Amino acid sequence: TQLLEQSPQFLSIQEGENLTVYCNSSSVFSSLQWYRQEPGEGPVLLVTVVTGGEVKKLKRLTFQFGDARKDSSLHITAAQPGDTGLYLCAGESGGSNYKLTFGKGTLLTVNP
Amino acid sequence: DTAVSQTPKYLVTQMGNDKSIKCEQNLGHDTMYWYKQDSKKFLKIMFSYNNKELIINETVPNRFSPKSPDKAHLNLHINSLELGDSAVYFCASSQALAGNSYEQYFGPGTRLTVT
Numbered sequence: 001t002q003l004l005e006q007s008p009q010f011l012s013i014q015e016g017e018n019l020t021v022y023c024n025s026s027s028v029f030s031s032l033q034w035y036r037q038e039p040g041e042g043p044v045l046l047v048t049v050v051t052g053g054e055v056k057k058l059k060r061l062t063f064q065f066g067d068a069r070k071d072s073s074l075h076i077t078a079a080q081p082g083d084t085g086l087y088l089c090a091g092e093s094g095g096s097n098y099k100l101t102f103g104k105g106t107l108l109t110v111n112p
Numbered sequence: 113d114t115a116v117s118q119t120p121k122y123l124v125t126q127m128g129n130d131k132s133i134k135c136e137q138n139l140g141h142d143t144m145y146w147y148k149q150d151s152k153k154f155l156k157i158m159f160s161y162n163n164k165e166l167i168i169n170e171t172v173p174n175r176f177s178p179k180s181p182d183k184a185h186l187n188l189h190i191n192s193l194e195l196g197d198s199a200v201y202f203c204a205s206s207q208a209l210a211g212n213s214y215e216q217y218f219g220p221g222t223r224l225t226v227t
Contacts, residue, residue: 033215033216035216035218037153040220040221041220041221042116042202042204042218042219042220042221043155043202043216043218044218045215045216045217048215086153088155090216092214099157099160099168100157100214100216102154102155102156102157104152104153104154105153105154105155107153
């Protein structure tokens with residue numbers, strides 16, 4: 001069974017601070033996705049990383065896929081209250097099994 | 113333009129009852145899923161259908177029965193509801209991208225409360 005460990009589980013910071021969320025596994029993934037979920041809504045895809053070492057930027061968010069494709073990180077610069085939410089990483093093992101393995105999430109609160 | 117829709121949004125029922133949750137997607141995707149999110153926000157896959165064919169059936173009690181009348185719909189029927197079934201159930205859909213990446217589009221969720 002493939003597992004994805006996310007850390008930290010909870011994070012409360014002040015507006016303007018930087019933060020990094022980690023997603024780690026002992027398994028290799030063909031791709032890794034990051035989602036953000038706001039209260040009362042479903043998760044929304046932020047980015048997919050596919051290549052080992054890949055870095056993708058989405059405004060103030062920077063996503064990195066580890067060289068060995070076993071881990072990923074999400075870095076937010078100058079966090080804003082609108083960044084508040086549950087951040088989930090999800091890995092695909094490849095092939096045609098259509099299955100994502102989700103981490104347990106990082107609940108981020110950005111205080112004004 | 114709702115991409116993935118679920119009904120109902122909230123469902124409160126008593127133990128032992130049978131209930132259904134409906135899901136529809138207008139994205140033209142071939143694959144649909146049901147996930148369960150518990151009180152600790154852990155999102156776990158339950159079922160997946162590809163072109164109306166069941167392809168993922170995780171360790172889920174057989175009181176849960178998915179049905180896909182066509183590739184745009186995936187419904188979830190639950191028999192003999194138990195307290196532990198209380199959770200938020202999400203429907204999702206995806207379409208294979210290059211490299212077999214299945215990016216998920218989630219519905220708004222159905223919060224099921226069993227009393």
